[in-house]
Every structure is written in C-alpha cells, then in structure tokens.
Amino acid sequence: MISNFLPSVDFAKQLDKEDTLSRFREEFYLKPGSIYMDGNSLGLLSKRAERTLLESLDDWKQYGIDGWTMGNNPWFFMAEKLGEQLAPLVGAAAEEVIVTGSTTVNLHQLVSTFYKPEGTRTKILADELTFPSDIYALQCQLRNHGYDPGTHLISVKSRDGRFLEEEDMIDAMNEEIALIVLPTVLYRSGQLLDMKRLTDEAHKRGILIGFDGCHSVGSIPHSFSEWDVDFAFWCNYKHLNGGPGGVGGLFVNRKHFGKMPGLAGWFSSKKEKQFDMEHILTPADSAGAFQIGTPHVLSMAPLIGSLEIFTEAGIENIRNKSLKINQYLINLIEHELADMGFFIGTPREDARRGGHLSLEHSEAARICKALKENGIIPDFRAPNIIRLAPVALYTSYKEVWEVVQILKKIITEKQYEKYKNEREIVA
Structure with a gap:
C-alpha cells in the first residue's frame, strides 16, 4: 500500500497531494493546533451534519x-x-x-x-x-x-x-x-x-x-x-x-x-x-x-x-485510504520509535485490520496525557493500549507524521513522567 516509503515530512506532504479524499477534510470542524486521532471513539462534527x-x-x-x-x-x-x-x-x-x-x-x-x-x-x-x-x-x-x-x-x-x-x-x-x-x-x-x-x-x-x-x-x-x-x-x-x-x-x-x-x-x-x-x-x-x-x-x-x-466519498475509497494511512502510521512507528518500548498490537495483514491502530506501551496512560498536552487527541484502553485512528475523511498524512514525531519527543524527553500512569474518568 505504501511504495517507496520515506520517513520525511515531504513524503507525507506528497501523499496528501495524491489523496483523492483530501477535499472532504474541509467538511469537518477541525480544531486549530490540535490533531484528532480518536475518531474510532467519537467522530468529528461535519458542516453537513450541523x-x-x-x-x-x-x-x-x-x-x-x-x-x-x-x-x-x-x-x-x-x-x-x-x-x-x-x-x-x-x-x-x-x-x-x-x-x-x-x-x-x-x-x-x-x-x-x-x-x-x-x-x-x-x-x-x-x-x-x-x-x-x-x-x-x-x-x-x-x-x-x-x-x-x-x-x-x-x-x-x-x-x-x-x-x-x-x-x-x-x-x-x-x-x-x-x-x-x-x-x-x-x-x-x-x-x-x-x-x-x-x-x-x-x-x-x-x-x-x-x-x-x-x-x-x-x-x-x-x-x-x-x-x-x-x-x-x-x-x-x-x-x-x-x-x-x-x-x-x-x-x-x-x-x-x-x-x-x-x-x-x-x-x-x-x-x-x-x-x-x-x-x-x-x-x-x-x-x-x-x-x-x-x-x-x-x-x-x-x-x-x-x-x-x-x-x-464511497466506502471502498474510504477503506483504501484507511488501509494506506494506517500502514503509513505503522511504517513511521517502526522507523522512528524502535527500541522505545512500543509494540504494535494490531494485525499487519490488510484483510485482518480494521480502521484503528493499537499501540502498546507500559506507560500508555501517561503517554496519552502527554499527547493531549501536545495537542494530540488519542484514546487509552487499560492497561497499556494507546489507540490511534487516522480517519480517511479528515486525517492527513502530515498529521500522522507529526503525531509520531511528538510521540518520539515525549519518550526522548520523558515528558510522560510528570503524570500518573492511570486513566482519566473517560479514557
């Protein structure tokens, strides 16, 4: 699904240019300075729904x-x-x-x-x-x-x-x-x-x-x-x-x-x-x-x-982008977060994978809190799962690239250590 993968931001921007669903992004209310990765729990409001x-x-x-x-x-x-x-x-x-x-x-x-x-x-x-x-x-x-x-x-x-x-x-x-x-x-x-x-x-x-x-x-x-x-x-x-x-x-x-x-x-x-x-x-x-x-x-x-x-948009087109953008996320995690304690707990085969990624880490709850402080909205499931959902209709490849860079920064700088490793009332 991702040919000639490169970990650069320019590669992410190129994927966005090739994305036939990118026009639907403007249909949704996206909060400035924030990247929403929790569409598998609650999807964002669209202007048409409003x-x-x-x-x-x-x-x-x-x-x-x-x-x-x-x-x-x-x-x-x-x-x-x-x-x-x-x-x-x-x-x-x-x-x-x-x-x-x-x-x-x-x-x-x-x-x-x-x-x-x-x-x-x-x-x-x-x-x-x-x-x-x-x-x-x-x-x-x-x-x-x-x-x-x-x-x-x-x-x-x-x-x-x-x-x-x-x-x-x-x-x-x-x-x-x-x-x-x-x-x-x-x-x-x-x-x-x-x-x-x-x-x-x-x-x-x-x-x-x-x-x-x-x-x-x-x-x-x-x-x-x-x-x-x-x-x-x-x-x-x-x-x-x-x-x-x-x-x-x-x-x-x-x-x-x-x-x-x-x-x-x-x-x-x-x-x-x-x-x-x-x-x-x-x-x-x-x-x-x-x-x-x-x-x-x-x-x-x-x-x-x-x-x-x-x-x-067409559900087949949505599925194709969902598979591609999730594979891109997997590729980035493997390249950027190696040896940082992360484990991808989602099947790699397209035929066995849904629309979100399960990223396991022993400090998952604390990392989720640090992500929110950095403007990323993830989802936590006890005891150790960070769920990330790049949504085909409104998530860009550049946003996925930014999420992984912020995850890398959180671990490298140990930003997560300021939080308790326990979930909020709503995970």
Whole structure:
C-alpha cells in the first residue's frame, strides 16, 4: 500500500497531494493546533451534519407537530430514509436496515428476538475480547430465560490476549449453541474478523449468528446480505460521525421478515397501521419492525448530512485510504520509535485490520496525557493500549507524521513522567 516509503515530512506532504479524499477534510470542524486521532471513539462534527440538525430544529420551529410529515426531512420517515442511506455501507437492501435505539438496546432487541433455546441448544457463544456492554446484555438475556450465564454464555478464549482465531470460534460451534454474537472488529486490537467464514460455519451447524459492527461500520465495506448474516447492530457516532450518543443502527436479514420482534413497541408497526391504535401489533415487513419507541429525531438528524458525505466519498475509497494511512502510521512507528518500548498490537495483514491502530506501551496512560498536552487527541484502553485512528475523511498524512514525531519527543524527553500512569474518568 505504501511504495517507496520515506520517513520525511515531504513524503507525507506528497501523499496528501495524491489523496483523492483530501477535499472532504474541509467538511469537518477541525480544531486549530490540535490533531484528532480518536475518531474510532467519537467522530468529528461535519458542516453537513450541523446543517441537517439545524434543518430539523427549524422544522420543529416552523411546523410544530406537523414536522412529522412536513419540512426538509419529515420525522415519521426519517429512520427509513437513514436506513436507505446506510444500506450501501453495510451491504444490505434498504429495507434490511433501520436507524433506531442504541447499540445495547438494539442488541437486547435482536437477542430477545432470535435467541430461542430449545432442546440441547440453550447456550450463547461470544468471545472474551468483546466490548463489555455486549457481555452484560447477553448475560441479562440468559438470566431472563432462567439460565446461569456462568454455564450458558460460552466465551471463546484468545490465545495471546490480543487476537481471536476463527478456528477457535468454529470449534466452539457445537450442538449446544443456539445463538452467536461476535464483533466485526475487536475494539482493543483492531483485528477484523472473517464474517463470511464465521457465518457460513455457523449456518452449516444450524446456528443463527449476528455481529456488533460498532468499530467497523463507516470504515470498512460489509456484505451482510451476501454473506447471509442473520442480524447486526452498531453505533453511528464513531466512524459515521453521527454525534455523541447518536441513535444506533441495525440490520435484519430479509429472510427473517415477518418474525415478531422480541421487544415490541408502537414504532414496530407497519407505517400505514401505526395510527390505527389497535391493541394487536401488525409489525412492519422490514427491519422497521425492530424499532421500539418514538425515534430520537434531533439525535438522528445529524446523520442525514454525515451520510451524504459517505455516499459521495464511497466506502471502498474510504477503506483504501484507511488501509494506506494506517500502514503509513505503522511504517513511521517502526522507523522512528524502535527500541522505545512500543509494540504494535494490531494485525499487519490488510484483510485482518480494521480502521484503528493499537499501540502498546507500559506507560500508555501517561503517554496519552502527554499527547493531549501536545495537542494530540488519542484514546487509552487499560492497561497499556494507546489507540490511534487516522480517519480517511479528515486525517492527513502530515498529521500522522507529526503525531509520531511528538510521540518520539515525549519518550526522548520523558515528558510522560510528570503524570500518573492511570486513566482519566473517560479514557
């Protein structure tokens, strides 16, 4: 991906000149004197996202309750419109995607719908490296069915504490497993799992499988429909830049349409039946059936503008730059930070790497604090991980070069020693 690599700033500037996505950088609010490397936790605000939020506020101001069917983006159909915009990013038909709820609420919805223990199949398969919120939800769902999570939540072990091996997950797919929930990309190491292979193997054994796409949607292409994935869920505030606490998204394979949602609400209804106010639910013949309550309009509105950018940029182009700029970061770290105690804890192969880099160091918490003092916004994960995310739409190669030079300076000058080696309240 990086031919004739050179560690010079001039080489970084040349890469920026060749970057076909560089024009999108001006779409975002970038703080002067600061380099943002935490887009895998919270994406930056774009001017288009700001515009569509203000348009929805104006609709509220101008139309009041008539904003549900009038204005720039009528609220009654906003979740479906966003699903249509999102569908190409996850490789799905428009009706298979809906914007609703939050990551964990959507996981509860999907597990309560698809986890149907029967006979010997009573267990849920997950992994020990997944985000804790997913584990809490799965444990809760098992308890709700009267099962002990200690025996019925099967957690695939990591061989090295960083990565998962697909072979180990496949070996765990036995006749006791009723449902599988796995991440697309591991939130700590950035490892990308082979979703197609895992789905194929699960279905060979008669097991339903779903994926948490929080750390992949918006940074890599997906083919959920083609791979025959049963369901997926994700947040929209990381790589998709939908805003803090923004409404989540979910995918349900069309083969499951008509299935009664495990957690029903009035927005589960067919649109034409919703205001009939009947006490018998007629669920939508789409992923819309898996909505529960009234959409959070003002939290959804920024995503309209943000997704316009993704449509124009193209997810394949975003992935290509993401791979290239992350490889450039790896090359710089290896060249500039050798023998300084750093270890790259992210897979080197393109096919196994998501959109962020995991940089391990025994003084990681202190180094993150020193980075912030130097105008770099990183992300820390205990006990020893600095996560860096060069985002294809708004990070420049020159910024990546500057980040590595500052890391080198922090170590050489021992700037980190003034801080305690412990995380802040928000890592």
